[in-house]
Amino acid sequence: MSNPxxxxxxxxxxxxxxxxxxxxxxxxxxxxxxxxxxxxxxWMCSDRICRxxxxxxxxLYWENFQGNHQRFTFDDVRVLSNTVAQFICDLxxxxxxxxxxxxxxxxxxxxxxxxxxxxxAVAQPLFSAFGDESLLVRLQNANTSAIITQxxxxxxxxxxxxxxxxxxxxxxxxxxxxxxxxxxxxxHMEAAPRVxxxxxxxxxxxxxxxxxxxxxxxxxxxxxxxxxxxxxSQYLTTKWALDLQPDDIYWCNADPGWVxxxxxxxxxxxxxxxxxxVLDSGFNAERWYEFIERRRVxxxxxxxxxxxxxMKEGTEIVKRHDxxxxxxxxxVGEPLNAEAVIWSQEAFGKPFHDTFWQTETGxxxxxxxPGMPIKPGSMGKPFPGITATVLNTKTYEPITxxxxxxxxxxxxxxxxxxxxxxxxxxxxxxxxKNGWYLCGDRASIDADGYYxxxxxxxxxxxxxxxxxxxxxIESALLEHPAVFESAAVAKPDRVNMEVVKAxxxxxxxxxxxxxxxxxxxxxxxxxxxxxxxxxxxxFVDSLPKTRSGKIVRRILRCKEFNEPVxxxxxxxxx
Amino acid sequence: MDEISKVVRDYVVREYLEEGDDREVNETTPLxxxxxxxxxxxxxxxxxxxxxxxxxIPDADATPDAFDSVxxxxxxxxxxxxxxxxAV
Numbered sequence: 001m002s003n004p005x006x007x008x009x010x011x012x013x014x015x016x017x018x019x020x021x022x023x024x025x026x027x028x029x030x031x032x033x034x035x036x037x038x039x040x041x042x043w044m045c046s047d048r049i050c051r052x053x054x055x056x057x058x059x060l061y062w063e064n065f066q067g068n069h070q071r072f073t074f075d076d077v078r079v080l081s082n083t084v085a086q087f088i089c090d091l092x093x094x095x096x097x098x099x100x101x102x103x104x105x106x107x108x109x110x111x112x113x114x115x116x117x118x119x120x121a122v123a124q125p126l127f128s129a130f131g132d133e134s135l136l137v138r139l140q141n142a143n144t145s146a147i148i149t150q151x152x153x154x155x156x157x158x159x160x161x162x163x164x165x166x167x168x169x170x171x172x173x174x175x176x177x178x179x180x181x182x183x184x185x186x187x188h189m190e191a192a193p194r195v196x197x198x199x200x201x202x203x204x205x206x207x208x209x210x211x212x213x214x215x216x217x218x219x220x221x222x223x224x225x226x227x228x229x230x231x232x233s234q235y236l237t238t239k240w241a242l243d244l245q246p247d248d249i250y251w252c253n254a255d256p257g258w259v260x261x262x263x264x265x266x267x268x269x270x271x272x273x274x275x276x277x278v279l280d281s282g283f284n285a286e287r288w289y290e291f292i293e294r295r296r297v298x299x300x301x302x303x304x305x306x307x308x309x310x311m312k313e314g315t316e317i318v319k320r321h322d323x324x325x326x327x328x329x330x331x332v333g334e335p336l337n338a339e340a341v342i343w344s345q346e347a348f349g350k351p352f353h354d355t356f357w358q359t360e361t362g363x364x365x366x367x368x369x370p371g372m373p374i375k376p377g378s379m380g381k382p383f384p385g386i387t388a389t390v391l392n393t394k395t396y397e398p399i400t401x402x403x404x405x406x407x408x409x410x411x412x413x414x415x416x417x418x419x420x421x422x423x424x425x426x427x428x429x430x431x432x433k434n435g436w437y438l439c440g441d442r443a444s445i446d447a448d449g450y451y452x453x454x455x456x457x458x459x460x461x462x463x464x465x466x467x468x469x470x471x472x473i474e475s476a477l478l479e480h481p482a483v484f485e486s487a488a489v490a491k492p493d494r495v496n497m498e499v500v501k502a503x504x505x506x507x508x509x510x511x512x513x514x515x516x517x518x519x520x521x522x523x524x525x526x527x528x529x530x531x532x533x534x535x536x537x538x539f540v541d542s543l544p545k546t547r548s549g550k551i552v553r554r555i556l557r558c559k560e561f562n563e564p565v566x567x568x569x570x571x572x573x574x
Numbered sequence: 575m576d577e578i579s580k581v582v583r584d585y586v587v588r589e590y591l592e593e594g595d596d597r598e599v600n601e602t603t604p605l606x607x608x609x610x611x612x613x614x615x616x617x618x619x620x621x622x623x624x625x626x627x628x629x630x631i632p633d634a635d636a637t638p639d640a641f642d643s644v645x646x647x648x649x650x651x652x653x654x655x656x657x658x659x660x661a662v
Binding site for chain 2: 065066104129151152153154155156280281282283284285286287305309312313463464494495496499514515517518521522525530531533535
């Protein structure tokens, strides 16, 4: 690894100044990275920060809902990630193999992520609330070699391990006296002998780093493969779009099972040498405000669903806490509605800044830049270095008429762009038209260059900021003995923007009852995840189909949104 | 522990704790903030209560705070149960 340069002080510059003559080499220079040299995210986020003189600075304050807490300096993160890396290497894991991290938001997840990357293996974080079917599909697709997990999640792994012959190691971080079964091994990060020096694998810019799964309209979830060069985008967007400065205390609500939790819950803050706080707890407004107050959080990156839940609790509860430490607020996951921006101004004295990006972009691509006037409800403007537009849905040419909706498209080439879908070249190629990467969302652009979100361009359901594919839900619905046919679509929701609604036809002998509805809901929740669980099931006699028998979800979705179905002649002939 | 408490507690343990998860759930155990039931799963718990006790819980009252313990859930159920009328 090259020697790090001195940490460059952040200077407040305007969006226009930063956009003019922008080059990603700005970030490369600040990271002390010379193109062509080895670059490893694990090293960049720990060893490099220590070499910059911040070894004793706190990297992570962690606590859970029970009030247990831990504190880790950057030197702790360096040594403990070395320890994880050494353990993985000793198991025989080779560079390029996939190592899944399947844990709640415990310190082992954050530090283990860097440890996996230090070995040259590919980190595959998965949301710990996933059910066994969701877990199986993703581990099978990635041909994963090892999984790092907690004892509470081991039963799910045991249920599917026979179908995963290549999963050689099940590493349990809190096994204690738990009797181990085949392929299982105990590893206590802090009790293990500390590894001061570890020979970090010399990955290069295009070496695979992280594999995040995301849902599409058709087929099973796709593994979006990122590379170590992504840190260039993640570092700079954290610094500029989230306005993270050296003395900040940063809180990102996202779970590292999803891309926000790795890009901005690990790589972004730690590559900037920032102190971050993690609360491993479910939603509780009182607890959240108390946490911000006690930890003196200055930069808060949250999500519209969480903000709307806080809105439900009102502003009186806000006034009971000293939240004066908050300096910058940002949001991601789904469009931030204007009401939430206005409420935030009223409640916290400052607005949430909406940011737009997705698993495939790896980092923020459109944002309400700090200092830029906010138009409540707008996504903001493209991040410097990102060429964005909206395309005509038929010609895939940029729309020049202001205010006209089209497909959000980006010119490929930014460092954190996805490099491919795992074992799915055709699916990846389909994301590009006329030299543009298609995000799958629709928006319009106003006269000032601000983007305004209009909706998805496909059947994918955006619930609570997470994308859920209808195919995966429908497949799991069909596993239920009562279900004959099914269609899963989005239904509007005040808190989560969208939730899953399922239309189901029943097999002979089954009656549509409230008991059956609840049974099917719980079946999906356990097999897939709570996010995928239909919040409503409508039992119908038949589903709308094309002449060739394909279910037309669009008709059902439009009804839910009270939108016109439009011309169906070509669809029905399919 | 009254009858409703027992029913709710048993349902939570059976439906929301993973097999092998030996965490104790009592009347005051934090369910939502403790990560046992998330805000999405809350909908299925609400549906269970509505079905079991023949009540309707308005969405505005189905907050994470109101579902954060067995004790609070029982209070919610009592609130929406129709008063029993006694003929005199």
